[in-house]
Amino acid sequence: MTRDHYLSALRGTDDRGAESPPVLLAPLSGVTDLHMRRLAQRLGASAVVSEMVAAAELAKGDAESQVRAEGAGISPHVVQLAGCAPAPMAEAARIAVANGADAIDINMGCPAKTVTGGESGSALMRDLDHAARLLAAVRGAVAVPVTVKMRLGWDHASLNAPDLACRAEALGLNGVTVHGRTRQQFYKGRADWSAIRAVVEAVGIPVIANGDITSLDEARVCLRESGAAGVMIGRAAVGRPWLVGEIAAGLAGRAVVPLSAEARAAAACEHYEGLIALYGAAMGVRHARKHLAAYADADGGLSADDRRRLVTTTDPAEALRLLRRAFLEPAGRATPPLGEAA
Ligand SMILES: Cc1cc2nc3c(=O)[nH]c(=O)nc-3n(C[C@H](O)[C@H](O)[C@H](O)COP(=O)(O)O)c2cc1C
Numbered sequence: 001m002t003r004d005h006y007l008s009a010l011r012g013t014d015d016r017g018a019e020s021p022p023v024l025l026a027p028l029s030g031v032t033d034l035h036m037r038r039l040a041q042r043l044g045a046s047a048v049v050s051e052m053v054a055a056a057e058l059a060k061g062d063a064e065s066q067v068r069a070e071g072a073g074i075s076p077h078v079v080q081l082a083g084c085a086p087a088p089m090a091e092a093a094r095i096a097v098a099n100g101a102d103a104i105d106i107n108m109g110c111p112a113k114t115v116t117g118g119e120s121g122s123a124l125m126r127d128l129d130h131a132a133r134l135l136a137a138v139r140g141a142v143a144v145p146v147t148v149k150m151r152l153g154w155d156h157a158s159l160n161a162p163d164l165a166c167r168a169e170a171l172g173l174n175g176v177t178v179h180g181r182t183r184q185q186f187y188k189g190r191a192d193w194s195a196i197r198a199v200v201e202a203v204g205i206p207v208i209a210n211g212d213i214t215s216l217d218e219a220r221v222c223l224r225e226s227g228a229a230g231v232m233i234g235r236a237a238v239g240r241p242w243l244v245g246e247i248a249a250g251l252a253g254r255a256v257v258p259l260s261a262e263a264r265a266a267a268a269c270e271h272y273e274g275l276i277a278l279y280g281a282a283m284g285v286r287h288a289r290k291h292l293a294a295y296a297d298a299d300g301g302l303s304a305d306d307r308r309r310l311v312t313t314t315d316p317a318e319a320l321r322l323l324r325r326a327f328l329e330p331a332g333r334a335t336p337p338l339g340e341a342a
Contacts, residue, residue: 022230025041026232034071045248066099069101081096082106082107089134090138106138106149109151111187148165151183152192154183165202176205177209191212215247268291272319272323
């Protein structure tokens with residue numbers, strides 16, 4: 001996808017110019033690996049964002065960071081960078097683009113102490129002058145679209161997302177994503193979609209709303225309350241990478257055709273096999289466990305015994321057999337139809 005296609009997708013226009021609010025797969029560190037992103041995109045996500053990549057590590061040529069920034073077969077390929085110093089952020093952005101990134105997203109929302117302790121992620125919302133220097137460095141380093149993902153603020157006494165978004169717009173960034181919580185909330189409470197409206201009203205660039213969206217109905221409510229151009233889906237897509245495309249179809253007014261159990265099983269197996277190929281058997285099996293558990297739980301088709309074997313086996317052939325069983329021989333509940341709150 002060219003830069004222009006990505007920019008119009010963020011603004012809510014599809015390839016034929018029809019109205020189509022963007023629905024993105026969120027960056028989830030340790031989760032949204034190359035294969036999950038490929039699946040989500042093929043199944044209709046407007047765009048998918050890589051796990052955060054530590055800019056300083058990528059700039060040093062660290063192998064694990066290169067795997068996180070991998071985007072073969074993904075278009076647009078959006079790489080999210082995390083860091084606190086402008087020069088390595090700019091250098092990492094140049095490297096990511098040289099390796100095929102179509103766009104760069106900057107992490108100013110991560111609440112983890114390991115990240116904020118290094119003055120990265122949401123810690124940047126405590127010093128907007130410094131945050132702006134970082135945005136300017138990345139903007140100046142690459143010619144592709146640059147976006148920033150933030151929270152509402154550090155805490156409820158400093159809800160400065162509108163201010164940060166204004167600075168981003170003035171510096172030439174192309175969009176912002178806002179998770180409707182403060183850093184001090186971590187993941188507690190409910191995301192406040194209506195609080196995102198203050199950001200929407202402050203800028204002309206597209207604002208993507210994020211936090212706690214698990215269904216098409218919730219996506220509609222979020223858009224109504226926030227006034228945002230589109231939505232970003234994170235945790236609800238784990239074990240259900242097709243959810244992002246289903247919500248995108250629904251918001252665009254197209255028929256939502258749920259994937260058949262056979263197609264869901266094939267997608268989950270493709271994801272698992274891709275991880276084994278990407279990381280090698282030993283590490284691939286370990287990395288895949290969280291996905292296997294999520295697939296089993298999303299479809300709910302395995303007995304407790306089979307679920308335990310699925311997430312503990314070191315034999316890929318057995319994992320694939322059990323994964324297919326989770327979808328094709330459901331012993332438990334069925335997946336709720338889309339649109340009903342999960
Ligand atoms: C396990 C996990 C990893 C995450 N990793 C990142 C990340 O790498 N970059 C980022 O900007 N946000 C990250 N987030 C935040 C999500 O992108 C998202 O903003 C948050 O989960 C709220 O959306 P949701 O309710 O749809 O999941 C992470 C969240 C979780 C739960």
